[in-house]
Amino acid sequence: MGSTITRVEAAGRQIVLVGTAHVSRESVEEVRRLIGEEKPDRVCVELDAGRHATLARESGWQSLDVVKVLREGKGFLLLANMVLSSFQKRLGLDLGVKPGEEMITAIRAAEELGIPWTLADRDIQVTLRRAWARSSFWGKNKMMASMLSSVLTSEKPSAEEIEKLKDKDAVQGMMEELADYLPAVKEVLIDERDRYLAAKIHAAPGSKILAVVGAGHVPGIAARITRLAESGEDGDLSAIETVPPKGWASRLVPWVIPALIVLLFGLGFLKSGWKLSLDMALKWLLANGGLAALGSLAALAHPLTILVAFVGAPIATLNPFIGIGLFTGIVEAFLRKPRVEDFETLSSDVASLRGFYRNRVTRILLVFFLSSLGGSIGNFIAIPWITALLGG
Numbered sequence: 001m002g003s004t005i006t007r008v009e010a011a012g013r014q015i016v017l018v019g020t021a022h023v024s025r026e027s028v029e030e031v032r033r034l035i036g037e038e039k040p041d042r043v044c045v046e047l048d049a050g051r052h053a054t055l056a057r058e059s060g061w062q063s064l065d066v067v068k069v070l071r072e073g074k075g076f077l078l079l080a081n082m083v084l085s086s087f088q089k090r091l092g093l094d095l096g097v098k099p100g101e102e103m104i105t106a107i108r109a110a111e112e113l114g115i116p117w118t119l120a121d122r123d124i125q126v127t128l129r130r131a132w133a134r135s136s137f138w139g140k141n142k143m144m145a146s147m148l149s150s151v152l153t154s155e156k157p158s159a160e161e162i163e164k165l166k167d168k169d170a171v172q173g174m175m176e177e178l179a180d181y182l183p184a185v186k187e188v189l190i191d192e193r194d195r196y197l198a199a200k201i202h203a204a205p206g207s208k209i210l211a212v213v214g215a216g217h218v219p220g221i222a223a224r225i226t227r228l229a230e231s232g233e234d235g236d237l238s239a240i241e242t243v244p245p246k247g248w249a250s251r252l253v254p255w256v257i258p259a260l261i262v263l264l265f266g267l268g269f270l271k272s273g274w275k276l277s278l279d280m281a282l283k284w285l286l287a288n289g290g291l292a293a294l295g296s297l298a299a300l301a302h303p304l305t306i307l308v309a310f311v312g313a314p315i316a317t318l319n320p321f322i323g324i325g326l327f328t329g330i331v332e333a334f335l336r337k338p339r340v341e342d343f344e345t346l347s348s349d350v351a352s353l354r355g356f357y358r359n360r361v362t363r364i365l366l367v368f369f370l371s372s373l374g375g376s377i378g379n380f381i382a383i384p385w386i387t388a389l390l391g392g
Contacts, residue, residue: 004018004019004215004218005017005018005019005034006019006218006219006222008222008225008226010202010225010226010228010229011229012207013206013207013208013209013229014207014208014209015201015202015208015209015210015211015225016034016038016040016208016209016210016211017201017211017213017218017221017222018030018031018034018210018211018212018213019213019214019215019216019217019218020102020212020213020214020215021214021215027102028101028102028105031102031105031106031109031212032105032106032109034210035106035109035110035113035115035210036109036113038208038210039113039115039208040115040206040208040209040210041115041116041205041206041207041208041209042115042116042117042118042204042205042206042209042210043106043107043109043110043115043116043117043118043209043210043211043212044117044118044119044120044200044201044204044209044210044211044212045103045106045107045117045118045119045120045121045211045212045213046103046120046121046197046211046212046213046214046217047100047103047119047120047121048119048121048122048123048124049119049123050123050124050125051100051121051124052103052104052107052119055100055103055104056104066078066329066333066338066361066364066365067329067330067333070325070326070329070330070333070364070368071326071330073326074125075325075326075329075365075368075369076132076369077125077128077129077132078365079365079366079368079369082350082362082365102212103212106212118200118201118204120196120197120200120201120204120211120213121193121196121197121200122192122193122196122240122241126241126242126243127188127189127192127193129243130188130192130240130243130244131185131188131189133243133244133246134185134187134188135185190216190217190220191220192240193217194217194220194221194224195220195224195235195237195240196237196240196241197211197213197217197221198220198221198224198225198228198235199224199228199235199236199237200235201221201225202224202225202228202229202235203235257317257379257383258317258318258319260383261284261317261318261383261386262318264280264383264386264387264390265277265280265281267390268280268386268389268390271390276389276390279389280386280389281314283382283385283386283389284314284382284385284386285310285314287378287379287381287382287385288313288314288317288375288378288379288382289309289310289311289312289313289314289375289378290310290378291313291374291375291377291378291381292309292310292312292313292324292328292371292372292374292375292378293306293307293309293310293313293371293374294374295309295369295370295371295372295373295374295375296309296328296367296370296371296374298370298374299357299363299366299367299369299370299371300357300363301328301332301363301367301371302331302332302335302336304331304335305328305331305332305335305367308327308328308331309324309327309328309371309374309375312324312327312328313371313374313375313378316375317375317379323372323375324371324372324375325367325368325369325371325372325375326368328367328368328371329364329365329367329368329371332363332364332367332368333364336360336363336364337360338359338360338361338364339360342359342360342361343361345359346359346361346362349362350362
C-alpha cells in the first residue's frame with residue numbers, strides 16, 4: 001500500500017496532500033515518484049528548521065551542550081525529544097528506513113527538479129513546551145511514563161502494521177485513543193499542528209502545491225485548507241506560535257510543598273521542641289534524599305552523584321527555582337564528561353535502552369530525570385510520614 005493522496009481545490013489552486021507513515025520504505029520511494037509526476041510549483045514538508053538541520057546532517061547532535069540545556073531548565077524537553085526520536089528510530093531500524101527519510105527525500109527530489117520547498121511545521125520545542133504547559137501534574141507524569149515506556153519496550157510493529165497506519169479508520173482510532181488518554185497533549189500535537197500545517201501550506205506560493213505530511217494529519221489539514229480558502233482568511237498563527245505565560249496558580253503551585261514542609265517543621269518545634277523537628281528532618285531526608293539517590297543509582301550514576309542526590313534533594317526541594325536533577329545532571333556531566341564518540345553515536349544510541357545507558361549524554365539525562373522523579377516521589381511519601389509524627 002502506497003502513500004495516501006488527497007487533492008484539495010482551494011480558490012483556483014490545487015493542493016496535493018501526500019500522507020506518509022514516516023518510517024515506511026514505500027512512503028519514501030513513492031514521495032520521490034509523486035514529485036516527479038505531479039511537478040508542483042512548490043513542495044511543503046512536515047519539518048521545522050531544527051529537525052531539518054538534524055536530519056540533513058549526521059553531526060546534528062555534536063553541537064549539543066547538555067550542561068547548558070540543564071541550566072536553562074530544558075532537561076525534560078530534551079529528554080522528551082530524544083525519547084520520541086528513540087521510538088521512531090527503532091521503527092526505522094526495523095524497517096531499514098531512517099526516521100524522517102521521506103521528508104528529506106522530498107526536499108532532495110524538489111531540489112533536483114529545481115522546485116522551491118518550504119518547511120511547514122511548527123518548531124518542535126514550541127510544540128513540546130506547549131504540550132507540557134497545557135498538561136496537569138498527573139498529565140505530565142502520564143506523558144513521561146508513556147514516552148519512557150516506548151524506550152523500555154522491545155515490541156516493534158511489522159512493516160505491514162506500519163502500512164496500516166495510513167488507513168483512515170486506523171488513524172482516526174489512534175487519534176480518539178490519544179484524545180481520551182491525554183486530551184491536552186492531543187490538542188497540541190494534533191489539532192494545533194493541523195492548523196499550523198494547513199496555514200503554512202495554504203500560504204505557500206504557486207498554483208499547485210504538493211505537501212508531504214504524516215497520514216494522521218491529512219484529514220485535519222484538508223478540512224482547514226478548505227475553510228481558509230472559502231473564508232479568505234490569512235490563517236493567523238500568532239496564538240499557537242509561542243508558549244503561553246504561566247497563570248498565577250501555576251506560579252504558586254511550586255511553593256506549596258516547600259511551604260508545607262516548613263510549616264510542618266514549625267509545628268513540630270512548637271509541639272515538642274528540637275527533638276521532634278530533628279526526627280521529622282531525618283525522616284524527610286531518608287524519604288526525599290533516599291529516593292533521589294535511588295533514582296540516580298537506577299541511572300547507574302557515579303557514586304559521588306548518588307551522594308549529591310541524597311544530600312542535595314531535601315535542600316533543592318525548599319527552592320522551587322531549582323531541582324535536584326539540575327545538581328545531579330551537572331555533577332554527572334563533570335565526573336563523566338561526554339566524549340566525542342558519544343555525540344557521534346547519539347542518534348543511533350537512542351534507539352535502545354542499552355544505548356541510553358551506554359551513551360554519556362543520554363546517561364546524564366537519565367540521571368537528571370530519575371533523580372528528579374525519585375525526589376518527587378520522596379516528597380509524597382515524606383509529607384504524610386512526618387505529618388503522622390505530629391499526632392504521636
